[in-house]
Amino acid sequence: MFGDYEAQRHWQEITFNLPVKEWYFNSSDNNLQYWGLDYPPLTAYHSLLCAYVAGFINPDWVALHTSRGYESQAHKLFMRATVLVADLLIYIPAVLLYCNSLKEISSKRKIASALCVLLYPGLILIDYGHFHLGFALWGVLGVSCDWDLLGSLAFCLALNYKQMELYHSLPFFCFLLGKCYKKGLRGKGFELLIKIACTVVASFLLCWLPFLTEREHALQVLRRLFPIDRGLFEDKVANIWCSINVFLKIKNILPRHIQLAISFCLTFLSLLPACIKLTLQPSSKGFRFTLVSCALSFFLFSFQVHEKSILLVSLPVCLVLNEIPFMSTWFLLVSTFSMLPLLLKDDLLMPSVVTTMAFLVACATFFPMCESTSEEQLQLKSFAVCVRRRFPGFTFLPRIIQCLVS
Numbered sequence: 001m002f003g004d005y006e007a008q009r010h011w012q013e014i015t016f017n018l019p020v021k022e023w024y025f026n027s028s029d030n031n032l033q034y035w036g037l038d039y040p041p042l043t044a045y046h047s048l049l050c051a052y053v054a055g056f057i058n059p060d061w062v063a064l065h066t067s068r069g070y071e072s073q074a075h076k077l078f079m080r081a082t083v084l085v086a087d088l089l090i091y092i093p094a095v096l097l098y099c100n101s102l103k104e105i106s107s108k109r110k111i112a113s114a115l116c117v118l119l120y121p122g123l124i125l126i127d128y129g130h131f132h133l134g135f136a137l138w139g140v141l142g143v144s145c146d147w148d149l150l151g152s153l154a155f156c157l158a159l160n161y162k163q164m165e166l167y168h169s170l171p172f173f174c175f176l177l178g179k180c181y182k183k184g185l186r187g188k189g190f191e192l193l194i195k196i197a198c199t200v201v202a203s204f205l206l207c208w209l210p211f212l213t214e215r216e217h218a219l220q221v222l223r224r225l226f227p228i229d230r231g232l233f234e235d236k237v238a239n240i241w242c243s244i245n246v247f248l249k250i251k252n253i254l255p256r257h258i259q260l261a262i263s264f265c266l267t268f269l270s271l272l273p274a275c276i277k278l279t280l281q282p283s284s285k286g287f288r289f290t291l292v293s294c295a296l297s298f299f300l301f302s303f304q305v306h307e308k309s310i311l312l313v314s315l316p317v318c319l320v321l322n323e324i325p326f327m328s329t330w331f332l333l334v335s336t337f338s339m340l341p342l343l344l345k346d347d348l349l350m351p352s353v354v355t356t357m358a359f360l361v362a363c364a365t366f367f368p369m370c371e372s373t374s375e376e377q378l379q380l381k382s383f384a385v386c387v388r389r390r391f392p393g394f395t396f397l398p399r400i401i402q403c404l405v406s
Contacts, residue, residue, distance in 0.1 A: 002068075007035040011035070011043070012062050013063070013068075017063075017064040018030060021214075021217060040163055040207070041210070043162065050082045054078060090135065095114055097141055099113040112362075117318045121352060122335055123311060123314070123315075125352055132161035133312075133315050136154070136158040138154035138157075139158060140287075140291070143172060144288075148196060152176070155169050156199070163225045165312075167298045167313070168291055168315075171290040172291075175278055177193075228304070235307055236307065238307070240266075259303070260303055263302055267301040271293065271294045274289075275294065278290045288320050291316035299312070313335065314331075332359070
């Protein structure tokens, strides 16, 4: 059906021509089987804004029904311009401000960090138009710099743009809850908790207001946001369920509701330890690593994961690039490779090779990856100590890493 490009264009067509109450419902004018809107309200508002600009330039781009499959050089230029403008306004400033806020490193290292994050090939190749990651990054920046209300608002906007931002929002709420508890729930902590709660509720109400007039309307939006019928996983996603499926066809053996229950339990159990620790011992460093841990839990175990979901793990990994350069660079390269089937489908093999090499050269130039391979620098000392209790001679982990790098 013309691919994801058509999905973004079609959403502009639907939001521009139909009333709000029909955006998420199946009808003769809105066939949900043809790229039906399945993202939260803020995505729809963004599509509507782009549609007004598109309609002003050329009404044929968003004409109801007749614009399906529309592609021209002018329209491609317009679609790419909407991506670039959104990134210039939201994602890129968030990256620059976050890297500038990093403490105890030189200005040169801050610039290097920003450059490497912006060169991450996964976002350039696959998800460049999903600037919801910019909102998530503003949220990280907000809580890291003690701008808690800004962080709350940014994470709520991210959730209202794409439901999968739950990956990042759970550590965010645990971190803020821990900060409130630390300040005392009868003093400043309680005041902060009330302000955060009001910010969250108000932002959600503002985004969802047009869909809250009728109960069935709100339920239909939720059904579209969580497409249970699409199955446990999709295509060749590099997570637990797809790996097990090689020798055990879970999708065919177990009923859908059992798959859903198992997925929920494993996801919850895998992210629980990191979230509990962050709540009890809130810190900026702990927050960043909990973001990585929780995003990985969702990617590996949750229900209906797409190949592109690895990008939601890659963003928090980019945030710790300065702290553990080798592990972060390695993960970001592997995450890009894991999307190879999707890249091949879109004829992006050569661009992926070029952008991956550019990213690797930048990271190797600006970060001492080969020198940062001790157990402490790799954040693997606890693991190594546990192994040495049974195998005292296990002291060669750093040497293995160095050989892999070289």
